[in-house]
Amino acid sequence: MVEKIKEKLGWKLLDSYILKKFLGSVVYSIALLMTIIVVFDVSENLQRFMDKNAPLNEIIFQYYFNFVPYFINLFLPLFTFISVIWFTSKLSSNNEIIAILNGGVNFYRFIVPYIVGGLIIAFVSLILANFIVPQTNQKLNDFKGEYFKHKVFSTTNIHIKNSATSYLYVERWERENKTGYQFSYEAIGDSSIVYKLKAISLQYNEEARNWTLHNYVKRYIADGVEHIESGEHMDTVFNVLPTDFNQDINISETMSYSKLRNFIKEEEEKGSSLVKHYQIEKNKRIANPFGTLIMTLLGLSVASRKTRRGVGVHLFIGMGLAFSFIFFQQVSTVFSISGNLPPVIGTWIPNIIFLIICIILLRYTQK
Numbered sequence: 001m002v003e004k005i006k007e008k009l010g011w012k013l014l015d016s017y018i019l020k021k022f023l024g025s026v027v028y029s030i031a032l033l034m035t036i037i038v039v040f041d042v043s044e045n046l047q048r049f050m051d052k053n054a055p056l057n058e059i060i061f062q063y064y065f066n067f068v069p070y071f072i073n074l075f076l077p078l079f080t081f082i083s084v085i086w087f088t089s090k091l092s093s094n095n096e097i098i099a100i101l102n103g104g105v106n107f108y109r110f111i112v113p114y115i116v117g118g119l120i121i122a123f124v125s126l127i128l129a130n131f132i133v134p135q136t137n138q139k140l141n142d143f144k145g146e147y148f149k150h151k152v153f154s155t156t157n158i159h160i161k162n163s164a165t166s167y168l169y170v171e172r173w174e175r176e177n178k179t180g181y182q183f184s185y186e187a188i189g190d191s192s193i194v195y196k197l198k199a200i201s202l203q204y205n206e207e208a209r210n211w212t213l214h215n216y217v218k219r220y221i222a223d224g225v226e227h228i229e230s231g232e233h234m235d236t237v238f239n240v241l242p243t244d245f246n247q248d249i250n251i252s253e254t255m256s257y258s259k260l261r262n263f264i265k266e267e268e269e270k271g272s273s274l275v276k277h278y279q280i281e282k283n284k285r286i287a288n289p290f291g292t293l294i295m296t297l298l299g300l301s302v303a304s305r306k307t308r309r310g311v312g313v314h315l316f317i318g319m320g321l322a323f324s325f326i327f328f329q330q331v332s333t334v335f336s337i338s339g340n341l342p343p344v345i346g347t348w349i350p351n352i353i354f355l356i357i358c359i360i361l362l363r364y365t366q367k
Contacts, residue, residue, distance in 0.1 A: 014100065015113040021091075022117040022296075025083035026076075033075060034068055041067065052147040062143045066136035073128040077292045078322055080121055084114070084299030085318040092314075097304055107365070111300060118296030125289040130257040138254040158247060161271030162239050165189075170202075170245060178204040178242045183213065185238070195220040199234075204242045210235050247274050252281040260285075276337050283347035291351050294358055295325075301361035325354055 041064075049059055091097050100110060160168045162185070171182035183202045187195035199213035213236065218229045252260055264278045298321060303314040328350040336346030 014105070015116075018091075018113040019117050021087045022084065022114065023120065025087045026080050026117075026121060029079045029083050029086075030072055030076065033079060034071060037071055038064060038068070048148065054147045058143065062139060066140040066143070069128060069133050069136045070140070073125060073133050073288075076121065076125050076128075077288060077295045078326075080118070080292050081295035081299045081318060081322055082315070084296055085303040085314050088300055088303035089314040092304055111297070111362075114296055114300050115293070118293040121296070122289040122292045125292050126286075129285040129288060134254050134256050134259075137250075141250075141254065157273055158245055159271050159273045160240055160244055161269060166195075167271060168238060168240060173245045175242075175246050178206075180245060205235075208235070210237050244270065247272060249274055249277055252278045257282070257285055276343050279343035280333060280336055280347055283344050287347045287351055291325075291354075294351055294355050295322075297362060298354060298358045301358060301365050304365055321354075321357075325350055328353060 054063075088097075097110075101107060156172050158170045158173055158180075162168050166185065166187040169184045169186075170180035173180045179201055180203075181201050183199045185195075185197040186193050196219045197213070197216060198218075199216040201214045203212050203214070204210075205212055213234045214232065216231055216234050218227075218234075220227055252263070255263055260278065260282050264275060264282060267275050267278060299318060302318050302321065332341065332346040332349050335341040336343045
């Protein structure tokens with residue numbers, strides 16, 4: 001299979017040399033980064049491990065073995081970019097690129113091993129993001145829940161769809177005692193709200209399997225007349241359970257791609273306020289691996305031109321572009337969550353912008 005692909009591409013020894021340099025640089029830089037991250041994490045959490053008497057084998061195999069894949073996948077596009085700039089600048093400084101092009105190799109044929117390397121890393125990133133990292137995140141969360149007692153839940157501004165025409169809202173939800181504050185319930189008629197129920201708080205009764213409202217005000221329209229009722233306590237039933245309010249903003253990071261898609265559909269039906277967060281997570285799992293390929297070609301276009309100032313100039317320009325890319329990602333994500341920008345566009349627009357920049361740079365790269 002590999003030999004057939006090489007034959008179709010016209011693969012040469014030079015291509016293998018460049019690909020080996022490429023992948024070797026990426027593996028070396030990621031390994032170095034992971035070592036630094038693990039050392040800092042150990043220094044930060046060592047006391048916590050000791051206080052909780054966490055066994056050494058669980059720290060190594062359940063915590064750090066599941067800790068590392070997340071950060072590898074997170075930094076893979078950035079360090080692919082830096083690695084490409086580093087080793088391509090070395091090739092350029094040693095006049096190897098000039099020798100290759102003067103030897104009759106077309107520039108666009110020269111970038112084939114870069115594309116192959118970028119595709120390999122993108123495929124690895126795709127597998128990590130959609131299959132491996134969700135599993136390791138779940139195991140990591142289990143470890144933190146047992147030894148760190150640290151779980152992050154969204155506890156403010158929760159919207160839930162109770163039925164086809166009714167909605168629930170809680171300003172603040174306390175998971176431990178199953179209590180919500182500043183609660184409101186609205187039932188919508190043909191063109192307006194026909195029933196509204198507000199309460200200072202509501203609490204779930206486990207034995208009776210109902211909800212108790214405290215200091216409530218009820219407004220409804222009957223026979224064209226508006227009625228208002230109030231009281232201190234009222235027991236009622238809604239088509240929701242406390243688990244529907246326990247919205248974990250990070251739960252999407254523990255799901256495979258197929259499970260995440262089904263989960264988003266369920267949350268959309270409930271009217272969850274975190275749907276955009278989940279949609280962004282889903283789109284990132286495809287956009288980030290594609291971004292790795294863009295970063296590969298962008299690094300090549302920056303570093304292939306020889307300069308008297310050496311690798312430093314290429315790294316300086318490259319870091320500027322890399323941080324611009326990260327900045328665009330953050331800005332587009334904020335607009336997707338807080339604004340009217342659809343999550344799919346917000347996730348992909350940095351890739352689109354830098355793909356255009358990459359094409360322009362490649363077009364005018366010294367050949």
